[in-house]
Every structure is written in C-alpha cells, then in structure tokens.
Amino acid sequence: MSSDTSPAWQKQASAILSGFLGDWLEARNNPLALPMEVFHGRDTVDPQIPDVGQPGTTLCLSIHGLMELESVWNLPGQQGAHYGSLLAEAGQKITPLTLRYNSGRPIHRNGEDLATLLEALVRNWPVPVERIILIGHSMGGLLIRSACHYGHARGLRWVEQLGDCVYIGSPHDGSWLAKGAKATADLMKQTPRDYLRVIGEVIDLRSAGIRNLSRGEVVSEEDGEPPLCPGARHYVVCGLLACSRQHPVNALFGDALVHESSARGSERKGWSLSGIATFPGIDHIRLAHHPDVAGQLREWLL
Template structure:
C-alpha cells in the first residue's frame, strides 16, 4: 500500500515499549517513592533525634531500591525497544496506525501524554496532517491533487477534539458531515488529525501553517474556506486564526465561517475538577503522590481548564494558585461569521440538569462563549442550542448537520469581483 508521506522507518512497537516504561516510572515508581518518603518522614519526626541513625540507614536503602527499580525499568525497556527495531530491519512497523482501533488508541495516548511524546521524538507522537483513508496527505500540489481529484473552490476543514481523530467525524453512520456538505453545497471536506496532548497554542501555530500551505497549493483557487471544530478542535481553530492574523498569512482572507461544536471556550468542568483535586492533595504530604499523578496530565488537557488559546495564557498561570484563570481575550476573526453550537442532555437548556451537566463534558455557557467577566464577543443569534444530546452526538447528529448546513449556506462572498 502506498504511503503518501512516510519519511524514514517508524517502529511503533519500540515506541510503545518506551512509553510503557515511562508510565511505569511516572505513575508507579515515583508516586510509590513519594508516598514512602512522606510516611517515613512523619514517623521519623515523631521519634525525634534519637532515630536519626536508623533514619539515615533507612533512607539510604530506600533510595537505592527506587533508583535500582528506575534503572532496571529503563534498561529493560531500552533493550526491548532496540530488539523490536532490529527485528524491523529498517522497515516501518506500524501495527497501531494500520487499523481503525489502533489509531483510536494512538489518539487517546496522545491526549494523555502527547506533549511528552512530541518532546521526546517518540514515533507514537501524532504529527499534524491532512488525513484521508487512514493515511497522511502531504501538502504539496501533486499530493493534494491526487488525494482530492474533485477539489472545489469551497473548502471545509474539520478538526476533531481531545483524544479523537479524523475518523470520529463518521461515528457509525453511512454519511459524515463532510460527505453530506459535498453533496448538498459543493464543499470539499478536508479532515485534519493533530496531537491533542500538546498546547492549543502549539497546535494553533501548526494549523495556521498547514492552512497556508493548503490554500496556496490547492488544485483550484480557494474562494471560500470554513473551519468546523468539535470540542478542543474549536479552540485550535480559533488559535490558528489568531496566529495567522498575527503572522500576516493569506488564508484568513478566504475564511468565511467558523463553527464550533461543544467547544469549551471558557473552560470545562472536568479539567477544573482535576486541577482543584491536585491542588488540595498537594496540601497533605501523604496525598502529594496522588497530586503528582494528576499533575502528569498533558498540556492539552490543562488548556481545557479555562479554554486557553495563547502561549501567554498558560505561561502566566500560577500552578500554586487554585484555578488561576489567565485566559486572554481573543477577538473573532474579522469578516468571518462565527457560530457556536451547544448541547444539553435535556431538551431545555435552562433546566437544572441542563445547566449543571451540559452535554456531559461541556456546559452550555462555555460552549456558547459566555462568561461572567470575559465573554466571547459574538452576537447572541450566533449561539445555537440543540437539546437531548451528549458531547459526542454533536459529531454526526442530523439536527446538528441541519444547523451546520444552514450556517454554511449563508456564507457571504467577500472576494472582490
């Protein structure tokens, strides 16, 4: 099978062994050592100075044991990974990305530790790319022409959410939003996959460049561009718009519409709960190891706490302060119509359950860009609500498509004649 953008040998088996070793150390050995030290410290403190000789011996033995466990784990993992790569004989070994379920696992893994995978150059780290039929598509003219032989001048780019991939836009249905928009409105769907464990701002920068390449090398001239983002994908889209405008890129001039589906524009409750739990646990020495486990969450998950779009947002945040919201104000892209689609489990969004639970993962106020002091400045009529749906129903429900289609039908042409 042809691979459009494979460069060099990729061995996912070796990469997975390295990840397993790191997770064993981060989530097993290190928390165990921290808990051991915290309990021992309390015991030695209660015994007083007379216990100092025994404490010195104990600490030395304990330190040596944990160091040995770390070294043994790393050595075994390195040897196993080297064996797996040698067995590949210089060829790419990609059992995970070869199947839909495997790609799902890779997406989830990147959501949890994707930032570290990228920093380490691990082969399981997802590189942002256009996707088609389970493979990456290069952004060269020839590659785009081959992948999109029926390309039109109207392009809609789909961006998935945390832990998802491009295949989530077709959740067990014969027709996806993209295929329906192509049939109904003549839009060419383009699906992007990215590492959702990285900072939203990093993915925004990457998407800004990807869209610049896409628009500049598309088989026909792009007259209208639309972005559709589910959950985190909406944040990445907005971050890319900001980065593109700051960088003087061309594609925002073609951007007509930005639609977000269940996007936590002002933060999501679950990441906030995790951050609050970690903050509380750090106050108790014996519970601090649990806080360290929670603190291992990826940069992408951290950004969802308050809906961060910019690098300045997360750099200004003080981790020692509880829910220190440093979200900066990012204005909507000029000349682009924005639509925020929200959902609730209940038909009525104002019901107590609807207001509390939202779509299970994102509350309606956040998905609609509303905030007590820093709301997203879009018209009230640009926020659309759908009832009796969960967060993931937004990826393929017929009623959601109806609103999406209506929005894209209304795109006004801004190009000079």
C-alpha cells in the same frame, strides 16, 4: 495517499495516549505521538502537493477534539459521511477535509502549526480557494481560534478566505472536568500527607492540552486574549445531556463535559456570533456526528 496501514484500534490508542501525554510523547520523539495531518476521506493530503481528485473552491476542514480521531465525525449508519461531506454533496464546490493532530500538545502550538499548514494548503491548492469553512469539535474549536489568531498576526493569506467558523461543544470558558482535575490536583498537592500528594502528582501528569482546557486557553500567555477572527462568521453549537432544557443535570454537567455557557463563550468579551444552536438530549461526543446538528450546519453554511 495514506501510508498508515495500522489497525483502527492502534490509531485510537495513539489518539487517547496523545491526548493524555501528547506533549511528553512528542518531547521523547515517541512514535505514538500523532503528527498533524489532513485527510480527504481516508487518504492523507500533502499540503505541499494536494491531490484530491476534483478540488473545489471551498475548503471545509473538520477538526476533532481531545483524544479523538477524524473518525469521530462519521455519521452513524452512513458509510464515511460527515458534516463536511454532506455539505459537499449539496454541490457547492466544497472539498471536505479532516484534520488529525496530537491533542495533548499545548493548543497554541497546534494553532501555530495549523495556521502554517492552512497557508501551505491554500497556496498549493490546485484551484483558487474562495472560501474556507472550519468546523471544530470540543478542543478543535479552540484550535480554530488559535490558528486564526496566529494566521491573522502573521498576515497569512488563508485568513482572508476564511468565511465561517463553527464551534461545536467547545469549552471557550473552560471545561468543568478539566477545572475539577486542576482544583483536585492543587488541593492534594498542598496536603501534609505524602500519599495524598502523590494522588495530586498523578492527576497533574495530564498533558498541556488538557491543562489548556481548564481555562479555554488558545494562545500563549504573552498574547493575551485574542478576539474572534474579524471578517468571518462564527457559529456556536451546544449540547445538553437531558432532553428538557430546564433539567438540573444540564446546569450541573452541560453536555457531559462542557457547560452551555462555556460553549457559548459567555465570559468572552466582544464576541459577535452569527448563530447559536442548542441541542437538548445530545451529549458532547454525539454533537460531532448527529443528524440534527448536520441539518443546522446545512442551514448556516449553504
């Protein structure tokens, strides 16, 4: 059960600060750095002793993005419902879970921890796990790829049960905003004027997680570029700011933070996707809690 009684605004502030400075907060052991935790509804789930009432044979884990909390999944006007809980309502023995983590840490370190956490969760789950569904929004999608790589590399058992991975607005080829921040910081730091170099240094204070987003890095440098996890189905959901697909604003900004091509992983080699859906008129954040996306997930995953 949850022991976190802090108000929602404090949790949200911790999530935002963790996104900006998460690696630094963690290095200082600052209590604002969010730990990695699994939730079932509002209750935390201990991966060593998971207690969720009626455990299903399918685990559906929803993973938020940078500076977000699990509350990003909450569908508007539907008390606590999210994509996972809607799938569970369809009676497929699905247990909906959500993840909370420090999104400012390097993605590969969160990926390693998630792989370990999933292994413990599957090993200790009260009934045999037959299928795992991972749904990631934005950075959450990169985290899925990272965890799959480390789970596969270590021969962890949960990878065999992995059935579906859904990447919602994930910047597989990087986010234009993160790329812009990096380019601006690099440019400013090369100028001869000290006041401009300071601006570059301030932009450079961004966390390792944000840095990873500029190129969609999911593993450490020595691990190269991992393929999509074999044996699982992979789906991509993209958003676009304007309702008309051809609108120039879509070409410039995509869903506001991620271009459609990046969400599809167009620059990645050897990807075989089981489904791609683009939703014009739905921006980056609303992709995580939109009825149209929920309908698409139901079609793919049930």
